[in-house]
Amino acid sequence: MNRSMVVKKDGFSLIEVLIALIFLAVGLLAIASLHVTSVRGNFFSNNLMQATYVAQDQLEYLESLSFDDPLLSTGDHPDGATNISGIDFNRTYRVDLLSGNLKSVKCTVSWNDGANHNISFSTRKSQ
DSSP states (O other): OOGGGOOOOOOOOHHHHHHHHHHHHHHHHHHHHHHHHHHHHHHHHHHHHHHHHHHHHHHHHHHTSOTTOGGGSSEEEEEEEEEETTEEEEEEEEEEEEETTEEEEEEEEEEESSSEEEEEEEEEEEO
């Protein structure tokens, strides 16, 4: 066999392997931090959706009442707390008389999942 035909095959050095592992680790850490941010966002989004359901349920109930019902008297009305998945959603609503035959109803839901949040919806009720 001719020596000129033998091709020298070099492998990776230890330094090259370590540098490649560092790049891989940095990339994996970036993906892990994105995952944590995504989980937090999904947790908040779920709580926001639950609060929306709680507020919507109350508004639909109040819309079904007659115009002169005592629950639709003007002023603030605390409505208690609803516990969903370990989070207390506190619901209140306020009724304002806009004119002789028109009332504004604003429902506010607040909750604390490590930070205080609230969401409000409003509607109008006519006679």
